[in-house]
Amino acid sequence: MARISLKVNGTQHVHEVEPRMLLVHYLREVLSLTGTHVGCDTSQCGACTVLLDGKAVKACSVLAVQADGSEVKTVEGLAQDGRLHPLQEGFWEEHGLQCGFCTPGMLMAAYGLLQSNPHPDEHAIRAGLEGNLCRCTGYHNIVKAVQHATKTMAEGTSKTAAPARTVGAA
Amino acid sequence: MKIDTTPEVSGMGHSMKRKEDPRFIRGKGNYVDDIQLPGMLYMDIVRSPFAHAKIKSINTEKALKIPGVLAVITGETLAKYNLHWMPTLMSDTQMVLPVEKVVYQSQEVAAVIATSRYIAADGVDAVEVDYEPLPVVVDPFKALEPGATVIRTDKKDKKDNHIFHWEVGDRAATEKAFAEAEVVVKQDCYIPRIHVASIETCGCIADFDRVNGKLTVYMTTQAPHAIRTVFALVAGHVGLSEERIRIISPDIGGGFGGKVPVYPGYVIATAASVVIGKPIKWIEDRMENLQADSFARDYWMKAELAAKKDGTITALRIKTLADHGCADAAANPSKFPAGLFSICTGSYDIKHAFAEVDGAYTNKPPGGVAYRCSFRVTEAVHMIERVTDILAQQLKMDPAELRLKNFIPKEKFPYQSALGWEYDSGDYARALKLAMERIGYPALRKEQAEKRARGELMGIGISSFTEIVGAGPSKHFDILGIKMFDSAEIRIHPTGKAIARFGTKSQGQGHETTYAQIIAEELGIPASAVQIEEGDTDTAPYGLGTYASRSTPTAGAAGAMAARKIREKAKKIAAHLLEVSPEDLVWETGKFSVRGAPQRSKTIQEIAFAAYTNHPQGMEAGLEAVCYYDPPNLTFPFGSYICVVDIDRGTGQVKIRRFMAVDDCGNIINPMIVDGQIHGGLSMGMAPALMEEISYDENGNVQGGSFMDYLVPTAMETPSWETDKTVTPSPHHPFGAKGVGESATVGAPPAIVNAVVDALSHLGVTHVEIPMTPERVWRILKEKGVAE
Numbered sequence: 001m002a003r004i005s006l007k008v009n010g011t012q013h014v015h016e017v018e019p020r021m022l023l024v025h026y027l028r029e030v031l032s033l034t035g036t037h038v039g040c041d042t043s044q045c046g047a048c049t050v051l052l053d054g055k056a057v058k059a060c061s062v063l064a065v066q067a068d069g070s071e072v073k074t075v076e077g078l079a080q081d082g083r084l085h086p087l088q089e090g091f092w093e094e095h096g097l098q099c100g101f102c103t104p105g106m107l108m109a110a111y112g113l114l115q116s117n118p119h120p121d122e123h124a125i126r127a128g129l130e131g132n133l134c135r136c137t138g139y140h141n142i143v144k145a146v147q148h149a150t151k152t153m154a155e156g157t158s159k160t161a162a163p164a165r166t167v168g169a170a
Numbered sequence: 171m172k173i174d175t176t177p178e179v180s181g182m183g184h185s186m187k188r189k190e191d192p193r194f195i196r197g198k199g200n201y202v203d204d205i206q207l208p209g210m211l212y213m214d215i216v217r218s219p220f221a222h223a224k225i226k227s228i229n230t231e232k233a234l235k236i237p238g239v240l241a242v243i244t245g246e247t248l249a250k251y252n253l254h255w256m257p258t259l260m261s262d263t264q265m266v267l268p269v270e271k272v273v274y275q276s277q278e279v280a281a282v283i284a285t286s287r288y289i290a291a292d293g294v295d296a297v298e299v300d301y302e303p304l305p306v307v308v309d310p311f312k313a314l315e316p317g318a319t320v321i322r323t324d325k326k327d328k329k330d331n332h333i334f335h336w337e338v339g340d341r342a343a344t345e346k347a348f349a350e351a352e353v354v355v356k357q358d359c360y361i362p363r364i365h366v367a368s369i370e371t372c373g374c375i376a377d378f379d380r381v382n383g384k385l386t387v388y389m390t391t392q393a394p395h396a397i398r399t400v401f402a403l404v405a406g407h408v409g410l411s412e413e414r415i416r417i418i419s420p421d422i423g424g425g426f427g428g429k430v431p432v433y434p435g436y437v438i439a440t441a442a443s444v445v446i447g448k449p450i451k452w453i454e455d456r457m458e459n460l461q462a463d464s465f466a467r468d469y470w471m472k473a474e475l476a477a478k479k480d481g482t483i484t485a486l487r488i489k490t491l492a493d494h495g496c497a498d499a500a501a502n503p504s505k506f507p508a509g510l511f512s513i514c515t516g517s518y519d520i521k522h523a524f525a526e527v528d529g530a531y532t533n534k535p536p537g538g539v540a541y542r543c544s545f546r547v548t549e550a551v552h553m554i555e556r557v558t559d560i561l562a563q564q565l566k567m568d569p570a571e572l573r574l575k576n577f578i579p580k581e582k583f584p585y586q587s588a589l590g591w592e593y594d595s596g597d598y599a600r601a602l603k604l605a606m607e608r609i610g611y612p613a614l615r616k617e618q619a620e621k622r623a624r625g626e627l628m629g630i631g632i633s634s635f636t637e638i639v640g641a642g643p644s645k646h647f648d649i650l651g652i653k654m655f656d657s658a659e660i661r662i663h664p665t666g667k668a669i670a671r672f673g674t675k676s677q678g679q680g681h682e683t684t685y686a687q688i689i690a691e692e693l694g695i696p697a698s699a700v701q702i703e704e705g706d707t708d709t710a711p712y713g714l715g716t717y718a719s720r721s722t723p724t725a726g727a728a729g730a731m732a733a734r735k736i737r738e739k740a741k742k743i744a745a746h747l748l749e750v751s752p753e754d755l756v757w758e759t760g761k762f763s764v765r766g767a768p769q770r771s772k773t774i775q776e777i778a779f780a781a782y783t784n785h786p787q788g789m790e791a792g793l794e795a796v797c798y799y800d801p802p803n804l805t806f807p808f809g810s811y812i813c814v815v816d817i818d819r820g821t822g823q824v825k826i827r828r829f830m831a832v833d834d835c836g837n838i839i840n841p842m843i844v845d846g847q848i849h850g851g852l853s854m855g856m857a858p859a860l861m862e863e864i865s866y867d868e869n870g871n872v873q874g875g876s877f878m879d880y881l882v883p884t885a886m887e888t889p890s891w892e893t894d895k896t897v898t899p900s901p902h903h904p905f906g907a908k909g910v911g912e913s914a915t916v917g918a919p920p921a922i923v924n925a926v927v928d929a930l931s932h933l934g935v936t937h938v939e940i941p942m943t944p945e946r947v948w949r950i951l952k953e954k955g956v957a958e
Contacts, residue, residue, distance in 0.1 A: 020288065034204035035197015037423070039369040040456035044877035047369055075197035088195040092187055095846045099678025100194030101201065101370045101423025126885040133877070135369050135424045136678045138853030139885040141846055 004068040008033065009077030017064045024048040024059035026067075027074060035075040035104045039133065046132030049105035049112075050074045056112025058131070075104035078111070086149040086158045087111060096145030098136030106132050110146045119150060171837055171897050174691070175759050180698070181691030182905065185842035189698070190682040199421040202373050202388050207449040210375065211240065213439050214290035215452075216280040216297045217462065218272040221308075221533040221870020222321070223301040225268055228280055233296035238289035242297060243281040243442055245269035251408050253441055255324075257400075258499035259431060259649060260507065262333070263324070264536055266434045271304065273321055273496035274535045275870055276461035278434045283442050283450060306870040307331065310470065310493040310530040321496055321531045333498050333529035338512045338589050344524040347485035351476030355560045357937055361549050362863040363468040363493070363534070365460050365874075366541050367882055368677070370423020372463060373453035374436050376443035383409070386416045387440060392429045392675055393715025394419040396649055398707045400432060401440070403650075408444070419705035425677035426854070427540030430501040430717050431464050461875040464501070464537030465864060468493040469549040475557040476522075481567050483576045485522040486588075488514055488553060492529045492538065500538030501717065502545045503647040503654060509545025512589035513638045516554035517598045517808060518576040523588040533870045542854045542915040544639045544718040551635045555920030559631075559927065560936055568615075569924065570606060573634050573810075574599055584901070591638065593806045594908075595898045601832045602634050602810035608894055609812045609830040622932060627817035627956070629929025632810065633921035639909035640723025640805040649714060655800040656724035657711035658732045660689060662793040664782040666775030667699040670732075673713010674725040675705045679847065679911055681721060684839045685729050688905070692733035693740075694760025694774050711796055719807075719909025722839065723900075728799035730904040735795035739781075743793075744772040746786040805900045805908035809833040811852075811921040817929050819958040822948025824860060824926055826889045831917070834896045835910035836903065848914045849891050855918025857883050859940050930954070 001016040008031060015030055027033045027050065036059055039047035048059040051073040078085040087107050090096065097103040106129060113120060113128035120128060125146045126139070134142060152158040175181030193199055230242035245267035248254040258264050267278055282293030305319040312318060313331040322328045348354060374389040391397050394417040402412035422429065439452040454463070469490055476485040492508065494500065502509045508527035515523050541548070562572040577598040578585050585593040605611075614630050621628045644653035657673035670689055674681065681704060686697035704710055713725060737757065744762035745752040748770055755762040763771030772780075781793040814828040831848055838844050861881040864874040874880040899906030919940060926938050926947065933954040938947070951957035 018288065025287075028204075029206070032206070033197070034201075035199075037201070037370070038203070039371070039423075040877045042456065042876050042878050044882075045369055045456070075195075079196060084195065091195050092191045095188065095842050097191060097194055097678075098680065098846060098850060099368070099370070099422060099424040100190070100199045101368075103194050104197045107195065122890070126888075129885045131884075133369060133882050133884060135367060135426065135854065135882070136850045137846060138849035138851075138891060139888045140849040140853075140891050143885065143890070 002065045004065055006067050006069065007071045009073060019065055021064045022060055023062040023064045023067050026064035027059060033074050033076050037101055037104060039101065044133065046109055047102050047105040049108040049132060051108060051112060054115065056109050075107055078107060086152045087146065089152065089158060090145035090148035094141045094144040094148050096137065096141045102132060102134045106134065106142055114150065179690050179694055179696050179759065181687055182837065182839055184687065184840065186683055186687060186697055186840055188680050188683045189686060190680065201370055201421045201423055202375060202390050203453045205375055205388055205420065207375060207377055210449040210451055211283050211285060211446065212287040212290045213442060213450050213452040214282050214287065214294045215278050215435060215458065216282065216294050216299065217276045217458065218279050219275065220272060220301050220303050221275045221306045222273055222304040224271045224304060226300040226302055229298040232298065233282060233293040236289060236292050236296060238285040239282060239293040241283040241442065241446065242293065243267065243283065243438055248441060251441065253405065253437065256404055256432065256437055258497055258536065260498040260500050260502060261504065261650065262498040264497040264499055266437045274533050275872055276458065281438045281442065283446065306533045308532055308866050308868060308870050310491050310532050313530045313532050321533060331531040333494055333531060334507045335526065335528050336507045337526035339524035340522060341524045344485050344487055344522040347522040348474065348476045348487065351484060352479045353477045353564065354474060355557055355564050356474045357557050357560055359471045359473065359553055359556055360939055361467045361469045361552055362865065362940065363465045364541055364858045364862045365465055365864055365880065366426035366428035367460065367880065368424030368426055368428055371454045371456060371459040372429060372433060374439055375449055375451045376440040377449035378443040378447060380447045384414045384416065385410055385440065386418065388418045388420060389436060390422055390429050391417065391419045392425045392677060392717050394675060394705055394707050395673055395712045396652060396714055397432060399652060400650065417707045419675045422675065422677040426542040427466065427501060427717055428463055429677065430539055431499055433463060457876045460864065460880055461872050462535050464499060464539040465495065465535060466539050466541035467549060471549065471553050473553045473557045475561050477561055481565055481572050481575050483518055483520050486515055486520050488525045490527040492527055493532050493534065494529045494538050495532055495534035495536045497536035498529055499536035501540065503641055503649060504651065505646065506545060510638045511546040511550045513547055513591060513636065514550035514554050515587050515589055516551060517578060517634045517636045519578045519582065520588055525589060534866060540718060542851060543912045544637060547637055548916045548919065551916050552920050555633045555635065556923065556937065559924045563931055563936055569632050570602060570611065573602060573632065592803055593636065594803055594900050594902055596636065596806060596808050597896060597898050598634055598808060601808060601834055601896050604894060604896060605810040605812045605830050605832040608892065609828060611812065614814060627819060627929045629815045629925040631813045631921045631923065631925025631928055633917050633924060634810040635808060635917035637807045637913050637916055638804050639719035639807060639912065640801055641718060641720055642724065642801045643803060644800045652714065654714050655798050656713040656720065656728055657796065657798045658725055658728035659711045659796040660732045660736060660794060662736060662778045664779050666695060666778040668695055669701045669703065670729060671703045671710040672725045672729065673711050674716040674721045676716060679716065679721060680843045684843060685726065687839050688726055688729045689733050692730050693737060719912045722907050723805045723903060723909050724799055724801055726907065727801060727904045728797040731799055732795040732797035735797065736793055739793060740774060740777045742789065743777045743780050743785060747772050747780055802902045805836065805903060807835040807908040807910055807913050809913055809917050811917045813921040813925040815922065815925040815929055817926065817947060819951060819956055822944040822951055824942055824947060826856065826922065828892065829889055830892045831914060832894045832896060833910065833913055834898050835913065836899045836908040837897060837906035839907065844910050845893055847911045848893050851912055851914025852891050852918045853883060853888050854915045856888065856922060859919040859922040859942060861941050863941050
């Protein structure tokens with residue numbers, strides 16, 4: 001067993017883990033952060049995308065021990081103080097998800113993309129999400145969702161001041 | 171479409187934001203693998219490296235020595251309980267675990283139960299299986315040749331690999347029409363084996379409570395109720411009784427037909443839980459998912475079209491060989507071994523038609539599920555849309571003109587097709603004309619001529635499809651004898667809010683929103699105040715589940731009908747409260763008012779409160795209703811798609827420059843969700859047209875068994891879709907809707923193929939098989955001398 005210490009969504013954790021344990025299983029099964037999903041075994045699908053020290057990585061291709069001393073951000077860490085992140089808001093507004101299984105990975109990959117390029121055009125969004133597969137949406141509204149987020153972030157017009165719980169008519 | 175409710179109520183026609191999204195965008199969905207139960211064990215499966223082999227021995231000794239490995243289950247273990255075989259949905263049989271031999275690569279051979287998923291995987295590696303390879307049958311045509319190796323030696327009298335012959339139509343009249351035809355075109359067409367590859371793979375947690383004798387299975391299933399009944403029928407002899415079986419289908423990460431069948435893994439995990447008395451989790455990995463779960467398609471079709479010289483189509487004839495793998499485990503209604511393939515006359519008024527399909531066994535995984543399409547409709551539409559284009563090419567007619575000439579005219583609806591369907595409604599010319607107008611068809615033809623003169627390869631392809639969705643009616647449609655109705659149960663709470671449960675199960679279609687909107691439309695209760703539940707057989711009314719675009723046509727209809735029952739009772743309560751006769755009341759959204767005195771009214775909320783506090787003497791308290799809806803007919807959504815492609819002469823790559831989709835699914839509940847369904851369907855139509863295929867080498871080794879080899883489109887290959895609609899309501903559906911989730915998967919592939927063929931037609935190309943990979947297209951360019 002190996003001792004690891006890492007910060008996940010701002011909280012410090014220390015655990016003894018098997019050296020072979022994947023980061024995605026550490027997040028899902030040790031920390032019960034089940035928002036990060038597993039969709040393949042060959043790092044194609046991107047459902048497990050998280051931020052490791054600010055960079056989008058596929059958590060099925062990182063060992064938990066490799067994250068020792070690092071900071072991890074998962075989909076559960078996107079909303080702050082009960083307010084949705086503009087990307088979450090964009091996915092909801094633009095119908096950027098259907099079954100929801102790829103969504104956490106898409107959100108985190110998009111988060112990583114916007115950190116390096118806050119104003120991506122459509123091509124840059126598609127290229128930035130190339131490592132994430134979605135079967136339901138045809139990516140059409142995912143692109144629109146990211147565009148929605150870039151717009152609200154640039155304009156500071158995010159609606160997230162409203163309680164994120166509200167479900168209402170568009 | 172007229173919208174009758176306010177955005178606050180959000181009935182039909184509102185693009186209401188989805189009620190299910192808040193949990194998904196926060197990572198708070200609840201998928202099967204997210205569930206952890208106390209004491210839960212993990213299962214992993216040993217799979218065969220051979221496509222056909224005798225099992226000489228299975229040695230579990232080393233595996234059982236691994237700390238944490240608790241049991242290894244083999245066919246012998248299950249045979250003690252007579253659970254080593256199970257029935258398929260088509261009343262064939264399929265192995266759960268083998269005793270004598272394996273019949274496809276990656277078939278389940280044994281299962282390891284361990285304390286963690288890592289140790290279970292270690293156990294799988296340590297199980298030693300001694301195989302003796304047998305001759306492998308890969309080609310379905312060779313499978314039917316005399317002397318072919320017989321795969322199903324388990325069937326006592328089976329001397330060949332033929333599964334079924336099915337035919338429909340008037341053979342003699344069709345032959346006569348062909349004999350008299352002025353023009354005949356023929357085309358062979360193979361629709362390859364593909365896989366739905368939902369991003370969530372399949373899996374379950376089987377939890378048998380020994381004290382109460384109750385089995386709870388959390389399962390990735392699109393049809394939880396049917397699964398419960400199948401479990402009760404299959405395992406009744408070991409003491410599982412239906413009232414003590416609970417199937418819970420939690421959030422499902424995409425289904426597309428792949429989560430309809432019962433897979434051996436579910437049965438093994440359940441048996442293991444019953445024997446061990448602890449919850450057992452089994453989650454397949456992606457390679458297992460692609461290599462062993464039900465495939466789709468694999469149809470070898472030969473089509474002929476007879477016509478007059480002016481382009482009038484007079485007859486259609488199709489002969490098909492269906493490769494079903496090692497068992498007929500198709501997910502079709504029982505009486506339809508080839509699904510609804512007889513929709514193959516498509517959108518055209520064809521007087522004579524005859525279709526036949528033969529099924530063959532091969533050494534491949536069993537299946538024949540849909541891939542985001544109604545039963546075998548994609549194959550049928552692909553064929554008719556291809557031969558229609560080939561006829562246009564032969565007659566040197568514009569493919570749009572030929573279609574407009576042959577469409578079933580809108581005055582002929584309801585239309586009796588030559589192969590026995592009654593199409594409910596349609597206006598095909600309007601949809602095609604709208605698509606042509608939206609995309610600028612004449613200008614594109616002009617551009618194509620200019621480009622062709624410069625040696626550039628540009629093509630324009632049309633597909634005008636007719637879908638057939640929403641099974642029942644129950645007099646024709648059943649699954650293993652269970653009639654294909656569907657259900658809704660609505661309860662109105664005293665404060666005027668509601669809970670409604672359905673027999674279907676969303677896998678991303680947005681039922682929590684659209685079903686609430688249906689009830690909002692019917693009762694005036696805001697959709698935001700209607701809680702929708704599905705997928706728990708202990709609470710939801712019995713239904714056949716969600717697949718083949720049947721949720722809105724069946725369960726959605728049940729929701730509307732149950733709401734109308736509630737409105738009838740509400741009317742009596744309102745009459746009591748207003749002290750008038752029910753006949754004096756008129757309904758407008760959300761309230762009953764006295765005819766001629768609209769200021770005297772009672773809202774649905776006031777009525778709901780009275781149903782529990784002040785109901786009339788002699789009337790039962792409460793306000794709830796159940797409806798089991800048996801549709802009188804299927805619904806026939808349709809559309810016209812136009813695709814524009816450019817082909818790279820250097821690489822053979824096909825680039826979809828534009829794709830205009832005009833769909834008609836009748837009245838629309840939520841336009842935003844319908845658009846989303848079409849975007850997704852178009853992408854899953856593009857995928858097999860350009861990229862996806864699961865093939866096998868001569869030894870039955872799967873090619874395309876992981877996401878490294880099976881190419882699911884990313885955002886880069888997928889174009890930005892253009893959509894529009896016409897609205898032709900279904901005359902028999904309670905609110906005029908038709909199914910829509912799969913229209914685009916059905917309609918898109920031939921539009922893309924027709925566009926590619928159109929780009930190459932001046933070179934003498936009349937057909938291209940799918941997937942139209944760069945290599946396949948480049949070889950054609952090379953052969954025609956135009957590759958750069």
